[in-house]
Amino acid sequence: MRVVLLKNKTAQLDKYEVTFKSNGxxxxxxxxxxxxxxxxxxxDLINDKDYVKRLQNIVVSSQRTVECLSESVLPKLNSATAEMLLSKTVxxxxxxxxxxxxxxxxxxVKGGKNAGTGSILADLIVQDLLEQDQEAARHPELLSLVGEIRRDIIPKKLSSQGFRVKEVVTYQTVDLDDNLERFQKVVSPHSWVVLFSPQGTEDILSDLxxxxxxxIKIASIGPTTEKFLNDKGIQPQVVSPKPDSISLLNAIKLSEEKH
Incomplete structure (x- = not known):
C-alpha cells in the first residue's frame, strides 16, 4: 500500500515515515x-540578557519553528545563553x-500529545498558569514563535484571559510551483493521500x-483540514483523531478493514 504525504519531510527524523514503513x-x-x-x-531578543531572564514561557505551534531554533538560532548563541533558553518552559x-x-x-515541554490543536493548547496554558497562582496582570508576557502565515487562536484566547503575548515570526512559507507535477509522479490508484494543511493543495485537489x-483515498490530519476539504466538496475517507503518526496509521488501518 502506498501513502503519499503532502508535507516536507521533517529534518533528522520523520515519525510518519518511520511509522508507515515499519508497518509495510x-x-x-x-x-x-x-x-x-x-x-x-x-x-535580537534572546541576546538581550534582561529579556531572557524575564522570559518564563514560550509557545511553539509548528515543527518549522523548531527547525529554525535548531538550525538558525541555537548554533548562533553562546553556551550560557543557549542553556538559559533551553531551560524555559515551552x-x-x-x-x-x-x-x-x-x-x-x-x-x-508541555502540551504536545495532550494538545493537538492551538485552541486546546491555549486552554492548557491558561489552566497551567492560573494553577501556579500567577495572576495575568503580573505575569511576564509569553513569547509565541510563529510562521508568517498563522491563525490567531492562541493569542486571542490568552489575551482574553489577561495574559500578554509577544509574537515573533521564525519562518516564511511560499507555495512551490510544481506541486501537481511532482504529486502525479508518485501517486497511483488506491494510494492514500494525506493532507496536513490546506496550503499548496489547490491544484492537487482540483485534479483529484x-x-x-x-x-485514491484521502486522509486528513485533523478537523481544520477536514473542514477545508469539505468546503472544497471533498469528504476524506479518514480523519486522524490526533495529529500524530500512530493515530493516523490506526485510522487508515481501520478504514481498510471496513472496506
Whole structure:
C-alpha cells in the first residue's frame, strides 16, 4: 500500500515515515511549500540578557519553528545563553513538535500529545498558569514563535484571559510551483493521500476531483483540514483523531478493514 504525504519531510527524523514503513507501507513525500528561516528578531531578543531572564514561557505551534531554533538560532548563541533558553518552559502543539523540541535540548515541554490543536493548547496554558497562582496582570508576557502565515487562536484566547503575548515570526512559507507535477509522479490508484494543511493543495485537489475513478483515498490530519476539504466538496475517507503518526496509521488501518 502506498501513502503519499503532502508535507516536507521533517529534518533528522520523520515519525510518519518511520511509522508507515515499519508497518509495510511505501511512503512518498511531496513538499508543497518552501520554508525560509527568519531568525533575526528572535536572536535580537534572546541576546538581550534582561529579556531572557524575564522570559518564563514560550509557545511553539509548528515543527518549522523548531527547525529554525535548531538550525538558525541555537548554533548562533553562546553556551550560557543557549542553556538559559533551553531551560524555559515551552508549550507545544502536537506530539511531533513536543518530541522535536525535547530532542534539540528543551528540558520542560508541555502540551504536545495532550494538545493537538492551538485552541486546546491555549486552554492548557491558561489552566497551567492560573494553577501556579500567577495572576495575568503580573505575569511576564509569553513569547509565541510563529510562521508568517498563522491563525490567531492562541493569542486571542490568552489575551482574553489577561495574559500578554509577544509574537515573533521564525519562518516564511511560499507555495512551490510544481506541486501537481511532482504529486502525479508518485501517486497511483488506491494510494492514500494525506493532507496536513490546506496550503499548496489547490491544484492537487482540483485534479483529484476531475479523476474520481482512480480510487485514491484521502486522509486528513485533523478537523481544520477536514473542514477545508469539505468546503472544497471533498469528504476524506479518514480523519486522524490526533495529529500524530500512530493515530493516523490506526485510522487508515481501520478504514481498510471496513472496506
Amino acid at each position: 507501507y511505501e511512503t512518498f513525500f511531496v513538499p508543497l511549500i518552501a520554508h525560509t528561516h527568519v531568525p533575526e528578531e528572535l536572536l 508549550y507545544a502543539v502536537g506530539p511531533a513538535t513536543e518530541e522535536f523540541l525535547t530532542r534539540i535540548g528543551f528540558k520542560n 476531483k476531475k479523476h474520481p475513478d482512480t480510487k
